[in-house]
Amino acid sequence: MTELNAVAQATIAQAVETPAAAAASSASYETVGQPFLDSGAKMSMRDVDVFYGDKQAIFNVGLDIGQNEVLAMIGPSGCGKSTFLRCLNRMNDTIDICRVTGQLQLEGQNIYDPKLDVVPLRARVGMVFQKPNPFPKSIYDNVAYGPRIHGLVSRRAELDEVVETSLRKASLWEEVKDRLHAPGTGLSGGQQQRLCIARTIAVSPEVILMDEPCSALDPIATAKIEELIAELSENFTIAIVTHSMQQAARVSHRTAYFHLGKLIEVNDTEKVFTNPDHELTEAYITGRFG
Amino acid sequence: MxxxxxxxxxxxxxxxxxxxxxxxxxxxxxxxxxxxxxxxxxxxxxxxxxxxxxxxxxxxxxxxxxxxxxxxxxxxxxxxxxxxxxxxxxxxxxxxxxxxxxxxxxxxxxxxxxxxxxxxxxxxxxxxxxxxxxxxxxxxxxxxxxxxxxxxxxxxxxKARLQVETAFKVILLACASLAILTTIGIVFSVIFESLQFFKTVPVSDFLFGLQWSPQMAIRADQVGSSGAFGVIPLFVGTLLISLIAMIVAVPAGLMSAIYLSEYASSRVRSMVKPALEVLAGIPTVVYGFFAALTVAPFVRDSGVWAFEFLGLPMQISSESALAAGLVMGIMIIPFVSSLSDDVITAVPQSMRDGSLGLGATKSETIKQVVIPAALPGIVGGILLAVSRAIGETMIVVMAAGLAANLTANPLDTVTTVTVQIVTLLVGDQEFDSPKTLSAFALGLVLFVVTLALNYVALHVVRKYREQYE
Known part of the structure; x- marks a missing residue:
């Protein structure tokens, strides 16, 4: 817990110390492009500010994520994209000093409502992390974990079915069907990450948040996950944070560019990578910094 | 000069x-x-x-x-x-x-x-x-x-630096071997004296005898003191007291570790953790006072009251395994809690995030992910606490008595291996009679048992240590 706080603070410190910070931290700014959708928004966020203690990490971000859309969030390290992603299923609650203000809604329901139970929220908005983090249990138990704690199945046969379907959707079934009871930690990095995706899918979430899911993987495993993201978008809404602009270009429908805690530009992915509206976006995607 | x-x-x-x-x-x-x-x-x-x-x-x-x-x-x-x-x-x-x-x-x-x-x-x-x-x-x-x-x-x-470093390496090695040589020396002295003992009392009588009364006739004309050296009552007493101690210490220690590592705010943690560790610093003789003067009479009085209330004609002694075990349990809480707290804190945050991200509650996360991942370390800590309980002497001397009863009744007075070693060697003794030599044999058995426990503990910890990585 404290470790995480320290990391968060270090990130903030880094953001504040950057020379460009002075220029970019003027009080008000406008997000260019199309951050908001006219209809079909699965999640909509308005005026979101996030603070770690006294330091502000996210400034007045407004953004919609559409149904069955893949939204990529890009930006230099420490720009707040992971922090923002973690607000979407209240994973930031685990950090004591973190404070979130603004409206964040999932299908019109305020997810920061003090009366809201965070457990069903996280079942509806699942998360896949940067480093594969399978539990020290068998492959089967890893996938069965969510359905069991949420009481989604009542009989062993149903559980078997959920496990198989989830592993199939995560294109891992063929590789592990003969060793379902071997420990999940014994898989390769790419398989572990697909196991974590299967684990998330098993709960049947509506939105899947992915925090740099491929940064610890080799190109082949990355290609498999990217293929998987394309398939998953038929059933799920996906928000993905990535450092790879090629990945953002390949998998996403819309791309959001964050810079020092501010949402600079949101546009269709094609437009962002060919003809961005904002000069900072252009500077970042052409590799002038970041 | x-x-x-x-x-x-x-x-x-x-x-x-x-x-x-x-x-x-x-x-x-x-x-x-x-x-x-x-x-x-x-x-x-x-x-x-x-x-x-x-x-x-x-x-x-x-x-x-x-x-x-x-x-x-x-x-x-x-x-x-x-x-x-x-x-x-x-x-x-x-x-x-x-x-x-x-x-x-x-x-x-x-x-x-x-x-x-x-x-x-x-x-x-x-x-x-x-x-x-x-x-x-x-x-x-x-x-x-x-x-x-x-x-x-x-x-x-x-090449002065290389020579100095070599010299210091040798000095460091000498310091390290000091502990090892001492251990070997202790083992050998115990083994030799035990062999002396086993010349007069057969090993099987010693290990499987049900009677412990180590009184030997000092003079030829003394009456009725041939001595009986059956170690079973002592081990039963030791196990009974250790069991009571673990029943107190394991739940209390484990739960305080879970509270401290998962629920407590850093302010509470910074106050409670040192306070718990103060418990480990209290000399055991002080726990002994507490056991003998406060807990043992309390156990007796409440026992007497309860039996009267139930109308049972039961005797209850003022020194009991229960009193000694309870206090010993309190004493080893910090061992369990401190070690468990360390291993629970060492479980990566990513494990908790993974579970919470699936919509698990905090308690589900702790029960199903954190504790299983930390289990090897927790077991290791508990086994170390057991060795500590088996070796404890002072509290038992003061609160559980000296009578070697073969009983499983926690309200009865029992004695332990370490207590008998103390009573056998205290005071003026002949160093060639089986009575004193039996202390070494007891020491040897105790040493073997705690060594085996420590070995198992270390083995468990080592084997499963990196499982979640």
Whole structure:
């Protein structure tokens, strides 16, 4: 817990110390492009500010994520994209000093409502992390974990079915069907990450948040996950944070560019990578910094 | 010169050797550029090397001399004694020598010492004085000669740093082997005495006997004390008390560890954790008071009250396994909680995030992910606490009594292996009777049991330690 706080603070410190910070931290700014959708928004966020203690990490971000859309969030390290992603299923609650203000809604329901139970929220908005983090249990138990704690199945046969379907959707079934009871930690990095995706899918979430899911993987495993993201978008809404602009270009429908805690530009992915509206976006995607 | 002033002199010599060695290397250094570029090592190492040559051999010599000179002087003294005295048996000769030594120190030895004793006493004083003198001269000359040689050999090409580092490696190794050698020494002394014991009492009687009453007839005409050395009642008592202690300590320790690592705010944690660790610092004899004066009477009174209430005709003793076990359990809570807290905190945050991200509640996360991941470490901690409980003596002496009852009733008085070892060896005892020797056999069995437990604990921890990575 404290470790995480320290990391968060270090990130903030880094953001504040950057020379460009002075220029970019003027009080008000406008997000260019199309951050908001006219209809079909699965999640909509308005005026979101996030603070770690006294330091502000996210400034007045407004953004919609559409149904069955893949939204990529890009930006230099420490720009707040992971922090923002973690607000979407209240994973930031685990950090004591973190404070979130603004409206964040999932299908019109305020997810920061003090009366809201965070457990069903996280079942509806699942998360896949940067480093594969399978539990020290068998492959089967890893996938069965969510359905069991949420009481989604009542009989062993149903559980078997959920496990198989989830592993199939995560294109891992063929590789592990003969060793379902071997420990999940014994898989390769790419398989572990697909196991974590299967684990998330098993709960049947509506939105899947992915925090740099491929940064610890080799190109082949990355290609498999990217293929998987394309398939998953038929059933799920996906928000993905990535450092790879090629990945953002390949998998996403819309791309959001964050810079020092501010949402600079949101546009269709094609437009962002060919003809961005904002000069900072252009500077970042052409590799002038970041 | 007395031994203590010899040590002071040697310390001064070592310091001087360091300064001179360092100075010589600086003088030999090439100062045409900044620093000391032509020296193989920094001047510190030349100084250290000279100091080591000055200190180590002379100190070793002094240590060896102090170890051997008592025996050598005794031998010289015996050679001087009149023939009929020198021919006495070993034990009697020892008495005579003791008398002579007392006489030399000016203590009273009896009405009128025999003339040969007075003469021997003055010889002894002379011998001791010359030995002391010889030691002083030898040590100081060794220190000076070796440091002068080392000092003369200093030159810029000398690999002083490597030599100093090798010397320190040897010194570190010597310190490390001290603990190991001591352990081996303890084991051997226990084993030899136990073998003595097993000559009079068969191993099977000892290990499987149900009766423990280690009273041996000291005189031939004493009645009815043949002794019974069955260790089972003692081990049952030990296990009973340890079990009660673990029933108290494991849930309390584990739950406080979970609270501290998962739920407590950092402010509470920073206050509660040191407070818990203070428990580990309280001397066990103080726990003993607490057990004997507060808990044991409380257990008895509430037991009496309960039995009266139920109308049961049961006896309850004022010393009970329950009282000792309860207090011992409190005592080992910090072992369990501190070790468990460390392993629970060591479970990566990513595990918790993974579980929370699936919509698990905090308690589900702790029960199904964090605890299983930390389980090997927790088990290791618990086993270490068990070894501690088995070895505990003071609380049991004070609160559980000395009667070796073979019982599983926690309200009865029982005794443990360690307590019996203490009572067998306290006071004036013959060191060749089975009664005292049995203490060593008990020690051996206890040592084997705790060693096995520690081994299992370490093995469990090592085998599963990195499972979640």
């Amino acid at each position: 007395s031994t203590s002033s010899l040590f002071v002199t040697l310390a001064v010599l070592i310091a001087v050797a360091y300064v001179l060695g360092r100075g010589r290397s600086m003088a030999l250094a090439d100062h045409s550029q900044r620093g000391f570029r032509n020296l193989n090592s920094l001047p510190f190492y030349y100084g250290m090397l000279t100091a080591l040559w000055c200190g180590i051999p002379s100190l070793l010599l002094v240590a060896l001399w102090l170890m051997l000179d008592g025996n050598a002087i005794d031998q010289l003294l015996i050679a001087q004694l009149p023939g009929e005295v020198a021919a006495l048996s070993h034990a009697e000769l020892g008495l005579v020598l003791n008398n002579i030594k007392n006489l030399a120190l000016g203590n009273m030895v009896g009405a009128n010492p025999e003339p040969y004793m007075v003469e021997a006493a003055s010889t002894l004083t002379a011998l001791q004085r010359s030995s002391q003198m010889a030691m002083t001269v030898a040590a100081i000359s060794v220190a000076m000669v070796l440091s002068i040689i080392a000092w003369l050999r200093i030159n810029p090409q000398q």
